[in-house]
Amino acid sequence: MQKFLLKNVDNPRSTDIREYRKSGGYKGLKKAVEMEPGKIVDEVKKSGLRGRGGAGFPTGMKWDFASRDPNFPKYLICNADEGEPGTFKDRHILERDPHLLIEGMVIAARALKVGRGYIYLRAEYPAAEVILDKAIDQAYKEGLLGENITGKGFKFDLSVHRGAGAYICGEETALIESIEGKRGQPRLKPPFPVNVGAWGKPTIVNNVETFSNLPLIIEIGPEEYSKIGNPDCPGPKLYCVSGFVEKPGVYELPMGTILRDIIYKHCGGIKGGGKLKAVIPGGISTPILPPDKIDCQMDFVNLPKAGSMLGSGAVMVFDESVCLVSVCMRAMQFFEHESCGKCTPCREGTGWLSNILERIENGMGRNGDIELLLEVASNISGKTFCPLGDGAAGMLLSFIKYFSDEFDHHIENRKCMVN
Ligand SMILES: Cc1cc2nc3c(=O)[nH]c(=O)nc-3n(C[C@H](O)[C@H](O)[C@H](O)COP(=O)(O)O)c2cc1C
Missing domain, CATH: 1.20.1440.230 (NADH-ubiquinone oxidoreductase 51kDa subunit, iron-sulphur binding domain)
Structure with missing residues (x-):
């Protein structure tokens, strides 16, 4: 399958802005700055994109709520806490294609009229912090962050906020508490962060992979985008596979790829020719499945029908030797x-x-x-x-x-x- 999210990651200089541009980077932003903010929100709604952080909430709907809120300033937060055991997909983007995330966040900032953004980064990813800081610096120098972005008169500042080393800080309201300098504990919802978030202001929290889909949506348009994956859950998806398979790793595949195909076709089957005993399909907080349930589509709609959830797309495979x-x-x-x-x-x-x-x-x-x-x-x-x-x-x-x-x-x- 053609790669969209991981197309740059094998380039050894992929974190450099010049390499990113060479592969067509910042084209989505160039298009987005010519669009009215409301039009960008509409395109994201039409694309059918669902958040990739775990809950699968429709991104366009979240953005619609945020853009209707009359309160300013608004904040944009990238959830890069990636604490769900078995999950290592966001790390791939953070460490190997930081400009993809930055471009997605600037597009979101333009759409939602946000002037300040944060990347809330998992404490255990110190290498990603160095890479992100450097990429953010490059983006400022090239007028893609800061005042008067691309000469179009809009402003967006972005910085990295190191996480607190706690799983709960990936939950969006605990994350907001943590960014405010408080102990990371969840808030009661409603009100939702899109209305009352960081410092009491409307705050849009999205996952790394969610933001990384935006340049593609804007560049090819929502109609083309929604042809990828399945109609209920369109787009490309990063599945991270670990455990007893021949080739563990991060795989970009169309959303809705069959679980059996992920294990046997893409990951080379069970390690050493062993027998499959069980699979956790979406990270440790999603229900485990026995071998007779793996002919299901890996997406937010079909996995629940098989008795589990897509979660963060972290597939953990166990063979017969595991207790x-x-x-x-x-x-x-x-x-x-x-x-x-x-x-x-x-x-x-x-x-x-x-x-x-x-x-x-x-x-x-x-x-x-x-x-x-x-x-x-x-x-x-x-x-x-x-x-x-x-x-x-x-x-x-x-x-x-x-x-x-x-x-x-x-x-x-x-x-x-x-x-
Ligand atoms: C305990 C817990 C941990 C979570 N950890 C993460 C995380 O590490 N990364 C993430 O993007 N979402 C995480 N979430 C989901 C977020 O609360 C939120 O739904 C998500 O960041 C929204 O972004 P999205 O709509 O782009 O998926 C977690 C939720 C819970 C309940």
Whole structure:
């Protein structure tokens, strides 16, 4: 398939603005500065682009809400926190094609009449910070950021804000708290950030990959763009594949590519000719799927029909040698560690679930532990302040739904089925 988002990443000098321009970079912005801001919002709406950060919210709709808000100043934030375990797609753009992101953000700033933007960067990506700072400098020098962008009289300032090293700071309202210098904890919604965001002002938060789609949409137009992928969920998509496959990595494919094809066609199948046991299709907070569910399209509409979610498009593949009780325990320990502590069901519940899973994994499981796990999870689902708790509970429920025999074996035999 033709590459749009990753077309520059194999060029060893891809981070340089001259190389970016040589490959057609900043053409989308050139077109966008000739358009009325409202027209850009319309084009993004027509394109059908959905946010690539996890929830799949229609970008044009979010922008429409923001552009209708009469309050100024407005802020633009790129969510580059990339904290979902298994996810490393944004890093590819941040470290190898920073101008693609900058161009997308300037187009968004023009559309939404925003004068100030931030890239909220994952604390664990120090190399990306150096690369982004350099690219931002180059863009200022060439009149693509700052006052009077491309001589068209609009202004947009952009800088990098290093994240706080916490998973919760990827949640957009916790991210905003963190940018304001506060402890990263989520805010109650509504009001949504598009109306009341950073410093109480309208704030548009989008993911790195979402912004990176904008130059393409403006350049080829929404009609052509929506021919890529499937009609419900158009566009190219970055899938990052890890675990037991021959060729793990970041793959740009049309949105809606079949999960089986990602694993067997693009990634060369299961490592060492092994047998597939399970797949987590969208990062650790999305439900796990057994092998008979992998003939589904990987997008925001079809994966839920198969019982999971696209999330961040982070495909984690497990073969028969893996103990899924241990994977589940490790994932829950992550959620317990990363729970921000603001609400009781998540703070206490993830801790309880971790404790129970640890005793099962360590051969100390008791009769009734599965029922207890289900009960605790049911007191988290739908009862937490933000989706972190739902992700933790949903992940656990899916493990028990499809792989309860492994949990039972651990409890009855006080040891693992596979090791
Ligand atoms: C616990 C949690 C962590 C999140 N982490 C990220 C993240 O690292 N990157 C991201 O883009 N979105 C993340 N999100 C989703 C954001 O809240 C938000 O929906 C997204 O940045 C919006 O951008 P989009 O519409 O372009 O997807 C997270 C959400 C939750 C609940």
